[in-house]
Amino acid sequence: MRTVADPDAPAGLHVDEARLWSRLMDLAEIGATARGGVCRLALTETDIEARQLLIGWARDLGLAVFTDEISNLFFRLEGRDRNAPPVMTGSHIDSQPTGGKFDGAYGVLAGFEAVQSLQAAGITPEVPVEIVVWLNEEGSRFSPGMMGSEAFTGRRPVDEILAVTDAEGVSTETALAAVRARFAGLPELPLQRPVSAYVEAHIEQGPVLEERGYPVGAVTGMQGSRRFRVRLTGAEAHAGTEPMATRRDALFAANDVIRSLRDHFAGFDDRMKFTVGLFEVAPNVPSVVPASVLFSIDLRHPDQSVLTAAGDAIADLCQRHARLCSAEVRELANAESLVFPDWLVDLVSEAAAELSIPCLRLLSLAGHDARQLHYHCPSVMLFVPCHKGISHNEAESCTPGDLANGARVLANVLARLSASPLALPERTEAPPGSNAKK
Numbered sequence: 001m002r003t004v005a006d007p008d009a010p011a012g013l014h015v016d017e018a019r020l021w022s023r024l025m026d027l028a029e030i031g032a033t034a035r036g037g038v039c040r041l042a043l044t045e046t047d048i049e050a051r052q053l054l055i056g057w058a059r060d061l062g063l064a065v066f067t068d069e070i071s072n073l074f075f076r077l078e079g080r081d082r083n084a085p086p087v088m089t090g091s092h093i094d095s096q097p098t099g100g101k102f103d104g105a106y107g108v109l110a111g112f113e114a115v116q117s118l119q120a121a122g123i124t125p126e127v128p129v130e131i132v133v134w135l136n137e138e139g140s141r142f143s144p145g146m147m148g149s150e151a152f153t154g155r156r157p158v159d160e161i162l163a164v165t166d167a168e169g170v171s172t173e174t175a176l177a178a179v180r181a182r183f184a185g186l187p188e189l190p191l192q193r194p195v196s197a198y199v200e201a202h203i204e205q206g207p208v209l210e211e212r213g214y215p216v217g218a219v220t221g222m223q224g225s226r227r228f229r230v231r232l233t234g235a236e237a238h239a240g241t242e243p244m245a246t247r248r249d250a251l252f253a254a255n256d257v258i259r260s261l262r263d264h265f266a267g268f269d270d271r272m273k274f275t276v277g278l279f280e281v282a283p284n285v286p287s288v289v290p291a292s293v294l295f296s297i298d299l300r301h302p303d304q305s306v307l308t309a310a311g312d313a314i315a316d317l318c319q320r321h322a323r324l325c326s327a328e329v330r331e332l333a334n335a336e337s338l339v340f341p342d343w344l345v346d347l348v349s350e351a352a353a354e355l356s357i358p359c360l361r362l363l364s365l366a367g368h369d370a371r372q373l374h375y376h377c378p379s380v381m382l383f384v385p386c387h388k389g390i391s392h393n394e395a396e397s398c399t400p401g402d403l404a405n406g407a408r409v410l411a412n413v414l415a416r417l418s419a420s421p422l423a424l425p426e427r428t429e430a431p432p433g434s435n436a437k438k
């Protein structure tokens with residue numbers, strides 16, 4: 001029996017580029033859109049069909065299949081020590097309504113390819129290796145997303161998740177019950193069980209790796225974000241008779257408020273990202289002075305102290321520039337910027353070096369399930385390039401060669417992490433006042 005220490009059998013050398021690509025294309029057929037993308041919303045028939053496909057593949061590889069009460073899926077390669085907390089890898093298979101083939105799916109299928117490579121290398125891990133499929137990362141049907149990883153890590157109460165409804169008024173609880181009934185035969189594992197380490201492979205969703213010519217990135221941490229809703233309330237009035245000076249025009253107020261916010265955030269470094277992506281005006285008719293505006297703020301910066309200070313200034317700026325209207329600011333989500341453990345980022349770089357695959361250290365500018373796992377066990381991510389950084393888009397595109405290189409590095413990382421039980425380090429404490437939302 002070879003062991004992971006055997007330099008003649010690095011698991012990554014057994015990755016099969018064509019097999020990985022063909023699994024990705026097979027999965028992409030479930031929920032395929034006319035324009036080459038994928039629409040696979042959480043807890044729908046397409047989600048169920050995709051789960052069935054994965055379960056079939058996992059059984060073909062001899063992996064044990066488990067689920068949990070929030071319908072995350074786990075495919076386990078047993079270790080010599082069956083009781084040791086597993087090393088986990090994976091991501092999600094739900095998508096945006098006009099999503100691409102690779103976001104999330106790559107992390108799950110790179111996991112399959114890496115595990116199959118461990119098997120091909122004759123490696124029996126000391127510690128079990130599990131491929132995980134997290135429920136509803138995207139949050140397109142039930143918002144906010146990351147439900148599976150938040151429930152698993154205890155970062156968000158299950159009751160709160162079950163109460164979330166979709167646009168049709170269907171609750172997560174109802175949709176989840178239907179999915180669980182379809183997979184009633186699967187054994188369940190408890191939420192919040194210990195995990196030795198979590199490694200998530202994902203497409204970068206940014207242009208850095210492609211522009212700089214790196215096939216693989218070792219992710220050093222994750223940019224945080226704060227999300228707000230601002231409501232400005234004025235009064236409806238006749239567009240012809242109400243004097244300009246006494247109008248409580250919510251749209252003009254919103255214009256001033258957004259301008260002041262934009263000027264304020266332009267004073268930070270260029271890593272500050274300020275977006276107003278949602279804007280609703282009421283009553284939204286041509287001859288009535290607008291009485292109400294609701295808009296969103298999405299604020300991001302990789303430095304947590306900068307993000308905190310910048311976000312804390314929003315309410316005051318809104319009040320000061322609201323003219324004769326009242327301003328109400330609600331914070332919906334506050335996901336702190338975080339740094340993955342150095343030793344684990346180093347391990348990704350070293351695994352790439354073993355395979356002579358160039359690897360760049362970079363920050364994740366998007367949120368992923370690894371954000372939640374970071375507070376549960378040592379966690380890290382591995383990125384592969386996607387063309388022009390285009391993602392959350394049917395045009396999302398990756399090359400088979402890059403995807404295979406990512407899976408090779410992942411296989412070597414998993415081989416190392418599962419070769420001996422890790423001394424479980426202390427959990428990373430979440431800063432007070434933050435929550436887990438995406």
Ligand SMILES: [Zn+2]
Pocket residue numbers: 092103104137202368
């Ligand atoms: Zn994703």
